[in-house]
Amino acid sequence: xKTCLIVDDSSVIRKVARRILEGLSFTIVEAEDGQQALExxxxxxxxxxxxxxxxxxxxxxxxxxxxxxxxxxxxxxxxFCTTENDVVHIARALHAGANEYIMKPFDxxxxxxxxxxxxxx
Amino acid sequence: MTPVEFDYLRHxxxxxxxxxxxxxxxxxxxxxxxxxxxxxxxxxxxxxxxRLREPNSEALAMQVVxxxxxxxxxxxxxxxxxxxxxxxxxxxxxxxxxxxKRIRIWCTSASSGQEPYSLAMILKDMGAATAGWRxxxxxxxxxxxxxxKARRGSYSQFEVQRGLPIGLLIKHFTQVGDQWQIxxxxxxxxxxxxxxxxxxxxxLGMFDVIFCRNVLIYFDEETKIGVLNRLxxxxxxxxFLALGAAETVVGLTRALKPIPDKRGLYAPDRSAESGVGMMxxxxxxxxxxxx
Numbered sequence: 001x002k003t004c005l006i007v008d009d010s011s012v013i014r015k016v017a018r019r020i021l022e023g024l025s026f027t028i029v030e031a032e033d034g035q036q037a038l039e040x041x042x043x044x045x046x047x048x049x050x051x052x053x054x055x056x057x058x059x060x061x062x063x064x065x066x067x068x069x070x071x072x073x074x075x076x077x078x079x080f081c082t083t084e085n086d087v088v089h090i091a092r093a094l095h096a097g098a099n100e101y102i103m104k105p106f107d108x109x110x111x112x113x114x115x116x117x118x119x120x121x
Numbered sequence: 122m123t124p125v126e127f128d129y130l131r132h133x134x135x136x137x138x139x140x141x142x143x144x145x146x147x148x149x150x151x152x153x154x155x156x157x158x159x160x161x162x163x164x165x166x167x168x169x170x171x172r173l174r175e176p177n178s179e180a181l182a183m184q185v186v187x188x189x190x191x192x193x194x195x196x197x198x199x200x201x202x203x204x205x206x207x208x209x210x211x212x213x214x215x216x217x218x219x220x221x222k223r224i225r226i227w228c229t230s231a232s233s234g235q236e237p238y239s240l241a242m243i244l245k246d247m248g249a250a251t252a253g254w255r256x257x258x259x260x261x262x263x264x265x266x267x268x269x270k271a272r273r274g275s276y277s278q279f280e281v282q283r284g285l286p287i288g289l290l291i292k293h294f295t296q297v298g299d300q301w302q303i304x305x306x307x308x309x310x311x312x313x314x315x316x317x318x319x320x321x322x323x324x325l326g327m328f329d330v331i332f333c334r335n336v337l338i339y340f341d342e343e344t345k346i347g348v349l350n351r352l353x354x355x356x357x358x359x360x361f362l363a364l365g366a367a368e369t370v371v372g373l374t375r376a377l378k379p380i381p382d383k384r385g386l387y388a389p390d391r392s393a394e395s396g397v398g399m400m401x402x403x404x405x406x407x408x409x410x411x412x
Contacts, residue, residue: 085278090291101287103278110282117286 003027007037008052020108034058045072053082068097077118122166138186141341153188187264194232195283197239202363210361222254227328230336231260234271241310261316274303322355335365349374362387
């Protein structure tokens, strides 16, 4: 079973995403910000990361850059999931190493389509 | 709606669009047609049926037909047909059409345009391989409303997140307010026109590739056979036909045959020279035996 780290400072979003991804047979780990997420990845690298952009302590963009520098940090497929829905943010995310990008609001269909797109399903 | 009125609508829709409605689909007819009845001031579906029976009701008839069509679509839907297009159809056609440098593609049921634009993006991204080629994409649909949307090439955030990889979104679309507008060069690659699949295709010319996906499922067997045979007649001998995952030619026509190991992909079968006629006479024989 593949693991997915859900990184979002909103407990509601984490809960909704967890429900969707558990339905797609992922084992879920959660983090409330980029720093927590980075610590999780250092100890146990997930197969996938569903990543918010705007979070306290460390935002999603800084987390992604740091993740890609970690040993084995090139392995997880990273799917941004954010309210930042403009081309500039999308291009920055791809440049930092994101594999896909979800613009909130999202539903199961979109998450499934994006995870399929990057070969996670 | 009385059984007689429902029966009238079933026959009306079959005749106008080929849509085969089973007897248990009364709820579907009611949910799709009640808004039209309200809009035109008909008290109920019975009154709407009465209007349809009147002479000169063609405009209303078209509204009813369009309301019953299913326009579900998204970019790169089902993926596999587009992989076939990229890895099987186009390489074969680029080799066999090298002298004329011309390829004609037809999306028979293009809905709001995501399918033909997906093909156009693939072609665009082939870059130098198609430079100097004239590649036409004809996109048709029964419903004029969705064709207008397709022509505009403007999609909601929800629509561009269904099937479209993010890299292609920022490459081929521009954000305009809360919509995403497809690039003019991609839009210019597709020509749209309304077309009923029950009509003759002879004036459309010949095609190298036909995408006819997820529409035959709404037809009964007789209509499927008719459409497939007429598609075969406008296909180049080495052309390709892509059908939906739940659709096939097997058992319906000998004018087309599956391409081995390419799920959903079919080719004209010239080994059955009179294949079309054979299948038609076969169908007639079955009717006689049944009768």
